[in-house]
Amino acid sequence: MAGAAAPARTDLMSFAMESLELFCARFGIEAPFTLNPVRSGRNSEVLLIGKGRKKWIVKHYFQQGRDKRDRLAAEFGFLTFLNNAGVAGVSRPLGINQSLHAALYSFLPGKRPEIVTARHITQAADFIGNINSFRNSAAARSLLPAADACFSQQGHIRLAETRIDRLLAALSPESGVEAEACRFVKERLRPLYERLKARVSAQRSPSQLAEPLSPEERILSPSDFGFHNTLELNGALSFLDFEYAGWDDPAKLICDFICQPELPVSAIQARQFTEELGISLPLSGSLSARVELLLPFHRLKWCGILLNEFREEARNRRLHAGVESEGMLDLQLVKSKRYYSEHLAILT
Incomplete structure (x- = not known):
């Protein structure tokens, strides 16, 4: 639509690098590290953190005043439940920061299937x-x-x-x-x-x-x-x-x-x-x-x-x-x- 306004947002890749570094340091990921966007979703910004051979995922959740669902709390809580239950095949939730609307997760390797079997x-x-x-x-x-x-x-x-x-x-x-x-x-x-x-x-x-x-x-x-x-x-x-x-x-x-x-x-x-x-x-x-x-x-x-x-x-x-x-x-x-x-x- 012509003239559609861009959302008011705080971009982890621009404004919050210092805050992100402090957040990651709490969980043993010390700067400097690489940070690259991952095009994996349509609702949240997903960033790949790299340091040497190690990788992590930071997910930056969209949140507006009218948004009734706390996606950050929902996903982090559900993954915590799955990990505590020993369910395999999901990320480990490593850290959460409500003020950044962000969470840190373990990295899952692999590619999306091209054909369903x-x-x-x-x-x-x-x-x-x-x-x-x-x-x-x-x-x-x-x-x-x-x-x-x-x-x-x-x-x-x-x-x-x-x-x-x-x-x-x-x-x-x-x-x-x-x-x-x-x-x-x-x-x-x-x-x-x-x-x-x-x-x-x-x-x-x-x-x-x-x-x-x-x-x-x-x-x-x-x-x-x-x-x-x-x-x-x-x-x-x-x-x-x-x-x-x-x-x-x-x-x-x-x-x-x-x-x-x-x-x-x-x-x-x-x-x-x-x-x-x-x-x-x-x-x-x-x-x-x-x-x-x-x-x-x-x-x-x-x-x-x-x-x-x-x-x-x-x-x-x-x-x-x-x-x-x-x-x-x-x-x-x-x-x-x-x-x-x-x-x-x-x-x-």
Whole structure:
């Protein structure tokens, strides 16, 4: 969008070098060291610290007054839980500085997979099963709900509606690419949402849709879970990004795993993941039916997520993370339209 304001931010690579050096020194990393940006996320600035042959990661979290979720505390706390439980394949949280909105983590070697295989699916399902083998511990019970956690079927449906409403509130119908995005949301996403909602209402009573998911059926979820947040080394996966992690409905984990557009899974791989997850988790027999019912709403939600950059707060997070701003809105609109054509147009 022309004239979009850059976010007010404090860049670790400019203003805070002295503070960063003091922060790292508390954990045995004495200056001088190298510091390089890592393009690994779209919400936080990630920096690679190097000293000799040793490497660490500093993550600088975006935070605005309107931002309700403390991503720094959420990720650091969830990784602390996983490390204390002995879960492998994740970073070790080494230090935290609330005033810098930053945390220090161990470095994980590897590269993101280029092609998803059945072996990757098994490792992903095993990872979720491993996390949840500690779900009854006191430490697990102290963890908060995941971001956008859904504890009823109505909660899933409302997520899609909220995404659409937020976009319509943010978009200007008179401004270039925003006008095109506004038409797409009004003429494609909103009408499909209404049809899907009417279809579900014909199949489920209001009380069924509002019935809360029992605590026994809830799981610990990384939330933003998919192969876009993995690294592979010698065939073994490591898992990244727990800013949104916490308690959630397994149906939402499965739907998001299926819907994630950056490194997608096939229908066969989606079935494999669900089946293998059922081996290690006490999943309800109604889970598959819930996933089938709710998956179109999550597809709609992901169309909205791909348009997040049209909302000022989300756009500022992307800029903070180092995402290229030129052509950003046009690119995201193309992605959202393509996603709609591939997954939702058939439902109209």
